[in-house]
Amino acid sequence: MPIFVYLFLFIIFKKGRLYFNGRSIVLAGCLLFSQLAGYAQVRPEVAFGDLFKEVQLQAVFPDSKTFPDCIPLHTPEAIMQAYQTEKNTADFNLKAFVLQHFKLPPAPATNFKSDTTQPVQAHINTLWPVLTRQPVPEVSSLIPLPHAYIVPGGRFREIYYWDSYFTMLGLQAAGQTQLIQNMVDNFTFLIDKVGFIPNGNRSYYTGRSQPPFYALMVKVLRDAKGQRILKNYGPALQKEYEFWMDGAGNLSGSNPAYRRVVRLPDNSILNRYYDDFPAPRPEAYKEDVKLAQETGRNPEEVYRHLRAAAESGWDFSSRWFADGKTLKTIHTTDIIPVDLNALLYHLELTLAEVAILNHDNAQEHYYRQQAEKRKKALLKYCWNPAEKFLFDYDFKAGQVTVVPSLAAAYPLFFKMTTRKQAKGIAKKIKSDLLQPGGLISTPNHTGEQWDAPNAWAPLQWMSIVGLRNYHQNKLAKQVKHNWVEINTKVYKSTGKLVEKYNVEATHLEAGGGEYPLQDGFGWTNGVLLKLLSEK
8 A cells, every 4th residue: 555545644632623634534424434444543442432431341352452442334423322322221231232333453463373492592583474464454443554564463453653662672683773763664664753752653642652762763773774874764753752752841840741751940950751641551441441541530540640650671570569569559640760860861862873973063062061961861860879789750749759670771781871880770680680591570460561570672682782781681682591491491391482481480471460460472483583683
């Protein structure tokens, strides 16, 4: 399908109304569908209003993500008219109505059989085609993309922002440069059309992003195609930065926070996670409503904190809990995260590199200065000298949080700390987070999936590289060994590579979270293949 079709047909939703970006489409009912021929897109929680709410709260499907991913068989207007007509009839069955008017999302493939006699590298390489999706747009919440891409696997039927960088590491090791190019170009497409990279290519994800790894993705492509490739992606990198920094120039002492930017007492600017929609997440609707009711807090505030945690990728973790223990105390938007600001430091330095290629000395100086300011502020506000460790900063309370986490490895990855600070961070990682199967995200056992006893591939990679950057090679080698061993052990016994691992009791499955353990799995495959390919 030519890319101009996608450009014309992309739909932007604002304040519950439809705005079409591109050719004029002022048609209704079946005429709309006949002209769009399956390329329209809906934001289900808006388009289906009361129907959406009832389906989710009545748990018509066990997984709250199922209905938002369903494909409408008629226009939203026609479906809602039928619902209003039928819902009060004596024999009305909500699930039957849904199955009559919607096509269920495709189930995960079950015909793939692992051959555990093969080395795990060979297994991963046979999985790339299984996890690859072609650009087949449908009338649904799925945002059409112009190129093929890798999905994580399991219930995750779309591309995800930060997952994709770690998947690309495996594609890099496998020599799959064209697929890397396709994925970078898909994210560039999203930046151009949405204004930023959403959490994933679903309309219901357009209130938030995810950890900003786009600059790192472009650099994976640069490794294959040369430094000048950065210049091609300069405008998109700039737009990504503008999204994260929106409103920074309008902050004041009386108005210190806006969207993703926060002004600190010394006038430094750092960033936080956020979401533009203070409502239950469509893909976890009943769970969010239930939690908000149980907290007794302002529901909109709770929803915003939950969504901001989803933007962080760590949904959920004690990092975001005021008491360090329970989800009911979540306050994500009060927190300045270490990892987010390290990623934005790298984005600023990448924009400086682009400026060099453009022979723009003023821009280069500006972005290097911004990066230096960010590094100085991060180390000032997030460094705990007593613990010799970097913690997230609660700007509302004016103090660091108490939960040590692997977010502290990010400044090591980007070489932001002194050697002395790195030594302290490495020591605490070893004492508090190292386990037989790898590194736990935090030492807290809360039942949440981003806390102990679970470990995740992206954090192993960021930690291993960060430790190596400061010559903490013995610890880096131990982490790599433990992680490769548990990945391989689970593969040999089950034929699967999974989303996360229990690294404390390595014979048990990982748990926690809002859904069952998923296999596939994009970023696990990517990081493992990258580690195994190292000389």
